Amino acid sequence: MEFLEAVGKRRSVRWFKTWEPVPKEKIQRILEVVRLTTCPGNLQPWRAVVVERDKLDPKVRDQLLACDNWQGAHTQAPVWIYFYADPEGARPETFATRTKELVDVGALPAAFGWNIQSIEGAIFQNETMPAGMPAINELLYGLPYEMSANVAYAETVGACAVATLAAVNEGLGACLHMIAAPSKQEEAKRLLGVPESFVPVWQLLIGYPAEDPDAGGMRPRLPFEQIFSYQNWGEPFHRDAQVVADLEAEGLAQPTGEPKPYRFDELKYLARMFGYPV
Amino acid sequence: MSATEDRQGQGPADVQAYRSIQLWMDVVNKMYHLSEAEWEGRLQIMQQFCEAEGKDPDEIVAEARGDRAEKIDYMRRLKRFVKTLTPNPMLAHDYENIIRSFFINNGARVVTKPYPDVYNRTQ
Numbered sequence: 001m002e003f004l005e006a007v008g009k010r011r012s013v014r015w016f017k018t019w020e021p022v023p024k025e026k027i028q029r030i031l032e033v034v035r036l037t038t039c040p041g042n043l044q045p046w047r048a049v050v051v052e053r054d055k056l057d058p059k060v061r062d063q064l065l066a067c068d069n070w071q072g073a074h075t076q077a078p079v080w081i082y083f084y085a086d087p088e089g090a091r092p093e094t095f096a097t098r099t100k101e102l103v104d105v106g107a108l109p110a111a112f113g114w115n116i117q118s119i120e121g122a123i124f125q126n127e128t129m130p131a132g133m134p135a136i137n138e139l140l141y142g143l144p145y146e147m148s149a150n151v152a153y154a155e156t157v158g159a160c161a162v163a164t165l166a167a168v169n170e171g172l173g174a175c176l177h178m179i180a181a182p183s184k185q186e187e188a189k190r191l192l193g194v195p196e197s198f199v200p201v202w203q204l205l206i207g208y209p210a211e212d213p214d215a216g217g218m219r220p221r222l223p224f225e226q227i228f229s230y231q232n233w234g235e236p237f238h239r240d241a242q243v244v245a246d247l248e249a250e251g252l253a254q255p256t257g258e259p260k261p262y263r264f265d266e267l268k269y270l271a272r273m274f275g276y277p278v
Numbered sequence: 279m280s281a282t283e284d285r286q287g288q289g290p291a292d293v294q295a296y297r298s299i300q301l302w303m304d305v306v307n308k309m310y311h312l313s314e315a316e317w318e319g320r321l322q323i324m325q326q327f328c329e330a331e332g333k334d335p336d337e338i339v340a341e342a343r344g345d346r347a348e349k350i351d352y353m354r355r356l357k358r359f360v361k362t363l364t365p366n367p368m369l370a371h372d373y374e375n376i377i378r379s380f381f382i383n384n385g386a387r388v389v390t391k392p393y394p395d396v397y398n399r400t401q
Contacts, residue, residue, distance in 0.1 A: 018396050053397065053399070070390070070391050072390070075391065075392055075396055264309045265310075267310075274392040274393065275371055275372070275391075276390055277375040277376070277379035277382060277390055278312070278375070278379060
């Protein structure tokens with residue numbers, strides 16, 4: 001699938017063909033894409049546990065579902081990918097290690113001032129970085145653990161977004177979901193064997209859609225010129241109608257917010273099929 | 279004998295006259311346009327539930343919305359009630375869903391679950 005088509009087709013799918021398993025090869029293909037997500041300093045703090053619902057011990061399965069309040073999509077999706085962020089993945093020491101790797105392969109050019117001594121000096125001795133270099137001393141020297149956790153979390157959210165597109169590219173339905181109610185996050189970690197230090201991010205539910213992903217309409221989006229400025233905040237980036245038309249032709253659907261006429265009928269029959277109240 | 283126990287088996291004369299029932303029907307019909315025949319069946323179940331509780335639907339919803347413990351208790355009694363209607367677990371689940379729909383569309387948040395075989399599958 002072309003990139004724009006994947007972005008345009010993506011919807012949060014909330015009704016899955018519970019009976020149709022997802023081939024393991026497709027799961028791996030998604031994970032392979034996630035692994036290549038961009039990240040500052042190449043930190044890669046994302047960690048994930050892939051769960052195939054029908055291979056779980058029923059007691060554990062029900063406990064994980066209860067952690068998430070028995071949300072409908074969760075019960076139906078045959079595969080649950082639990083994403084966590086590892087704060088250790090965003091510690092200054094990790095940044096030092098990862099950036100040294102980038103210097104070694106020429107990704108961080110010496111021409112800009114990157115070298116192993118200056119990286120270590122900035123991160124561990126608070127040495128001021130010269131012009132042309134990022135102020136990594138201010139960013140990383142003495143970085144509190146909580147900030148590392150925040151950075152790791154933020155970067156893992158990005159990986160989750162990439163995972164969603166990768167799932168769409170595989171012809172699957174996908175939905176980012178909370179892992180558990182806040183009061184039950186520790187229980188979910190315990191059930192999954194995840195280290196206590198890991199920060200919960202999202203779980204990605206995947207499966208074959210039982211609903212028409214288009215039937216609910218393209219979700220409403222904020223106006224383009226409200227969110228994008230040019231040169232100065234508040235000066236709208238002018239939106240060229242031809243560019244929009246070209247993107248649509250290339251597969252990037254544009255928001256209408258209009259569900260198809262049969263959408264509520266579809267929801268009624270899906271609810272009946274799965275045994276939900278109408 | 280408590281006032282509630284006094285009234286059990288009595289229920290309201292016609293549930294459709296009650297505000298909570300009207301609201302339920304309006305909200306559901308706005309989305310799903312259920313037939314008269316389907317509503318007849320639903321209202322019958324609702325009537326029987328009210329009789330079992332000895333309360334009218336407005337009272338039931340007010341109690342369930344006002345007190346979480348009371349709401350949870352209603353759900354427990356609902357499970358017992360549907361078993362008096364049918365031994366068939368799928369049908370009992372459907373009857374429960376009628377009352378759950380009533381609660382949900384009247385703002386009393388209740389847990390909903392699908393048929394167990396939706397998620398209780400092994401490979």
